[in-house]
Ligand SMILES: Nc1ncnc2c1ncn2[C@@H]1O[C@H](COP(=O)(O)OP(=O)(O)O)[C@@H](O)[C@H]1O
């Protein structure tokens with residue numbers, strides 16, 4: 001093998017801060033670092049299967065997928081996953097794997113998998129009739145209705161009134177989106193964000209919010225280090241393993257019945273995590289990728 005070539009895969013025309021850190025860590029370790037926009041990656045089916053970047057030949061040993069881009073159609077999602085899947089088939093080591101990314105991005109699929117594994121998650125359903133949304137709200141009391149694929153706390157609403165749940169879900173269904181509806185978990189003004197790389201929990205932070213029940217850092221939460229108990233560690237590692245991820249950010253709430261996993265992010269942002277813990281995940285992620293390539 002010549003010099004190992006590693007890509008950081010994103011869609012943003014401007015390199016984001018987490019991508020910048022990853023690229024730097026790759027260069028620091030004397031590998032060649034490429035920033036790749038996912039829309040420019042393609043497989044040309046000719047007399048063989050030809051990986052191209054902006055139409056040019058491309059050699060790659062590994063890649064860290066940071067984002068699939070802002071996806072608006074099924075076709076776009078499928079194309080991007082297809083290309084990544086073929087990269088993987090040709091021996092390019094991708095973290096996370098396209099399959100893992102797809103399953104985690106789909107909050108429904110990931111909760112089904114976690115539940116099947118026996119891990120604690122809130123009561124959740126995805127429905128396509130407003131009647132069911134109304135029934136579930138009556139049954140669960142407070143619910144949150146969120147995009148099946150979403151992030152940063154955007155577009156999530158809390159609803160306590162079954163009639164409002166009916167109206168909200170009707171309008172979501174009118175744009176042909178299924179309705180993800182989840183029991184609201186009473187939590188102590190904070191939740192926990194944990195970062196896992198490989199089989200190691202790097203650490204965790206409380207995300208504390210006095211003004212909003214959404215505790216995303218993007219919603220203005222402050223952060224504070226969490227002591228990682230063995231319970232939190234085991235829970236996080238089994239969730240990440242269940243979803244087949246190499247690195248992840250977990251959102252965990254502390255309910256009266258114990259921890260519940262809200263979601264597992266396959267391309268987590270870590271700015272708040274780093275502020276709270278002083279830990280920089282980028283180096284761990286790059287080292288994990290190299291280890292996998294060498295295996
Ligand atoms: N079922 C719930 N009960 C209580 N709080 C919730 C629930 N679902 C989401 N939240 C709050 O909203 C935030 C964002 O929800 P999350 O499911 O992580 O979506 P996103 O992908 O937008 O981060 C969580 O960090 C949490 O503070």
Ligand SMILES: [Mg+2]
Nearest residue numbers: 152153251263
């Ligand atoms: Mg979240």
